[in-house]
Amino acid sequence: MKKIFILVLFVSTIISAQKKDFKYALTGIKKVVLSSDTAIRVEVGTTQELILSDSNNNDKHNNDHFSEEKSSTKEDKRKGLTAVYPEGKDDTNGYGFSISKEGDILYVTDLKSHFQRHGLFVKLPKNINISVDAENLGSIYMEGFTGEVEASANVGKIEMKNVTGPITVDANVGKVNIDFVKVSQKSPITISTSISEIDVAIPANTQANLELKTQGTVYTNFDFDMPKKKGLPNVSGRKSIVSKLNNGGVKIYIKSSMGNIYLRKK
Amino acid sequence: MVLTIETNQKPTLKQLTDEEIMLAIATGKIELLSILFDRYHVRMYNYFNKMVCNKMVSEDLTQDVFIKVIKYRTSYKNGNFAAWLYTIARNIFSSHYQKTKKERSNLIDDDKLDANETLVSESNQEELEHLQKALLKLSNSDRELIVMHRFQEIKYEQIAQIIGSTENAVKVKVHRALKKLKEIYFQNNN
Amino acid sequence: MECRDIENKLNDYLEDNLSEIEKSEVEHHLKTCANCQQELAELKSFLAVLDNDTMETPSANLKLNFEQMLAQEIERHNPKVVQLKPKTDWKSYLRVAASILIVISAFLLGKYQPNKTSSIEKNTAQVLTLLEDNSASKRILAVNNAEEFTSKNTKIIEALINRLFFDKNTNVRLAAAEALSKFSSEELVRDALIKSLETDKSTIVQIEVITILSKIQEKRAIKPMEKMLENEETPQYVKQQLELNLSTLL
Numbered sequence: 001m002k003k004i005f006i007l008v009l010f011v012s013t014i015i016s017a018q019k020k021d022f023k024y025a026l027t028g029i030k031k032v033v034l035s036s037d038t039a040i041r042v043e044v045g046t047t048q049e050l051i052l053s054d055s056n057n058n059d060k061h062n063n064d065h066f067s068e069e070k071s072s073t074k075e076d077k078r079k080g081l082t083a084v085y086p087e088g089k090d091d092t093n094g095y096g097f098s099i100s101k102e103g104d105i106l107y108v109t110d111l112k113s114h115f116q117r118h119g120l121f122v123k124l125p126k127n128i129n130i131s132v133d134a135e136n137l138g139s140i141y142m143e144g145f146t147g148e149v150e151a152s153a154n155v156g157k158i159e160m161k162n163v164t165g166p167i168t169v170d171a172n173v174g175k176v177n178i179d180f181v182k183v184s185q186k187s188p189i190t191i192s193t194s195i196s197e198i199d200v201a202i203p204a205n206t207q208a209n210l211e212l213k214t215q216g217t218v219y220t221n222f223d224f225d226m227p228k229k230k231g232l233p234n235v236s237g238r239k240s241i242v243s244k245l246n247n248g249g250v251k252i253y254i255k256s257s258m259g260n261i262y263l264r265k266k
Numbered sequence: 267m268v269l270t271i272e273t274n275q276k277p278t279l280k281q282l283t284d285e286e287i288m289l290a291i292a293t294g295k296i297e298l299l300s301i302l303f304d305r306y307h308v309r310m311y312n313y314f315n316k317m318v319c320n321k322m323v324s325e326d327l328t329q330d331v332f333i334k335v336i337k338y339r340t341s342y343k344n345g346n347f348a349a350w351l352y353t354i355a356r357n358i359f360s361s362h363y364q365k366t367k368k369e370r371s372n373l374i375d376d377d378k379l380d381a382n383e384t385l386v387s388e389s390n391q392e393e394l395e396h397l398q399k400a401l402l403k404l405s406n407s408d409r410e411l412i413v414m415h416r417f418q419e420i421k422y423e424q425i426a427q428i429i430g431s432t433e434n435a436v437k438v439k440v441h442r443a444l445k446k447l448k449e450i451y452f453q454n455n456n
Numbered sequence: 457m458e459c460r461d462i463e464n465k466l467n468d469y470l471e472d473n474l475s476e477i478e479k480s481e482v483e484h485h486l487k488t489c490a491n492c493q494q495e496l497a498e499l500k501s502f503l504a505v506l507d508n509d510t511m512e513t514p515s516a517n518l519k520l521n522f523e524q525m526l527a528q529e530i531e532r533h534n535p536k537v538v539q540l541k542p543k544t545d546w547k548s549y550l551r552v553a554a555s556i557l558i559v560i561s562a563f564l565l566g567k568y569q570p571n572k573t574s575s576i577e578k579n580t581a582q583v584l585t586l587l588e589d590n591s592a593s594k595r596i597l598a599v600n601n602a603e604e605f606t607s608k609n610t611k612i613i614e615a616l617i618n619r620l621f622f623d624k625n626t627n628v629r630l631a632a633a634e635a636l637s638k639f640s641s642e643e644l645v646r647d648a649l650i651k652s653l654e655t656d657k658s659t660i661v662q663i664e665v666i667t668i669l670s671k672i673q674e675k676r677a678i679k680p681m682e683k684m685l686e687n688e689e690t691p692q693y694v695k696q697q698l699e700l701n702l703s704t705l706l
Contacts, residue, residue, distance in 0.1 A: 028475045028477050028478060029475075030475065031590060031591075089432070091432075100423070100432070100433050100434070101433075101434065102423070102433070103473055103474070103475055104475035104476075104477075105590060129590075129591065131592070148591055148593055150591075150592045150593075150625065152625070152626060165593075166591070166593035166594075167593070168592040168593050168596065168625060168627050168628075169627075170625070170626040170627050170630075170658070170660060172658070172659055172660065186593075187591065187593040187594050187596070187597045188593055188596050188597050188600065189593070190592075190593070190596050190627040190630075190631070192626065192627055192630060192660050193660065194658075194659040194660045194663060194693065194694075195693050251597075251600065253596075253631075255630070255660075257659070257660060257663045257664075257693070257697070258693055296526070296529055296530050297526070297530055299526055300522075300523070300526060303519075303522055303526075307514065307518060307519070307522070308511055308513065308514065309511070311512070311514040311518065312511045312512055315512060321512075321514075321515070324514070325514055325515065325517060325518045325521075328514065328518060329518065329521050329522060329525065332522055332525070332526075333525060336526075336529050393505045393508065394505070394508060394509055396505075397505055397506065397509060416506050416507075417506075417509060417511070438464075440467075441464055441467050444467060445463075448498065448499065448502045451502060451505070452498065452502075
């Protein structure tokens, strides 16, 4: 109880000190599960905290442009009240997110819809495990994480830079672009889309068991040992390329139902 | 007329969730309620029996729950069905509790006799009786939390939904209630 | 950490709900604190009593009364459609009941396998645990490992079906579908794949399942596939796959 009180006190002092960002200490948290139907940008922060802020200043500018006076009266109106949404109560002092902890997992769920939210900027510790769901219309950009990363989007694109895996990504219509700084051998890497293209860059010395599957075309500058054709012709015209890179290693499975796959050697 | 079209549709696994069935009931397919009855009546009955400690009353109250489900079916809006059902059950319990407030002290004594007679005679019977007595000494809200968490094995998250609180708050409350119950239980034992 | 903080965590500690850090904190404290040790012992025995308490079965009256009430309600609400409806309603009810039976029997089949402690069993247990891991990548690893088992391992197949139906991560469901295609001689697996075609909302999984069903020549898939073709909401590229694969099934 005491601990919670201190935590609340801690969080609220931070909020009052710095009104712009929402911060949450991640003590004992191993994984953060974030969902929001907007353009989500996740970068490495310098503290052991979750930091939420609005996407960028340009958007802000637009909003301010419209109603500088109104916003102050709005704030007056909201004084002493808490926003309530169909999915729950705002735990983030006006940021419109619900935050709940289950064991060592922290769930951060956007309560606002795609139309109310114009981009989201998140900072998290470098080595934490992250799962991001951009729901229906949102997109995802992530950079620099060394923990396990899961990302899921429908219409929006998914882009990652300087990541190591393990990575599990699925997109539907949006493009996927992932740039590995190195490839972790811990557990499998899986990337899938239905019709969009997948563009993946991995270091030349990566050890991996590679499987690429698509009805589109695979482009690469790696040298594959192409498996010999055997057995029955593939009914659905599905192409699957199985190959070992540098004597094999962790499984990398890239699958697009219909889009092209680009695999680049760095 | 729309209804007949719907019944011709082949049910899929999707329609098997409580929520989908309840939505169908809300649109008039009341007969499907028997599926939900089969899924929930034992839990509902045990919830009431722990709360009021009277088998007959518990059966009546359970029946009331499903009558209310039919009555308020159109107000069901796609949320978690179990949570909705427990909300109804809680309301029924609290109005029952208000009604019987005056006779409550007598009632509890009767119930205890009732419970003694009907408990399965096993070696742990005595322990369970103690437990039942201890439970009845808790406040309604504490007892309810323990019944939902320990006996009905509902997740913290869902309890929070049912009683309109947050998951963390529920966790803390359940722990406290358990602690109280434990103290009462061991006092009684000694 | 003070005793009070520890006490609050003992319940979660016994149920193994704590993070590794919290767990080791509690254990560390317990080593040195006699009070908390006693508290833990007390709580343990108390929770054992609580767990002894099982659900009671209500008397048959409850169900009888309910059915009576329901019959009255149905009569009150649907007086006009009575002539047309009963037959189809009854059928659809049966269908629902039958599907419930499939799911329950599948569950029971998995549950009541005898417990042997051979190495296969151990591996099974490992894979089954890993299939429930928080990490999607680990679950995929488990699914890949599960492919190595023989088709007689019902527990593994049940668990894979469970992943196919209920996993939140699209890639895990996709991997589960691919793994299950290796057990397609099992009736249970074929049933599950057809069901998943009807329920899964991810087009990636849909397309994979369509391909598998046509590869294993499952004629019962023709109807649901045709239905998807007729559905306006099905995306064009999924329809393309449907047409392609339907032609090999017909």
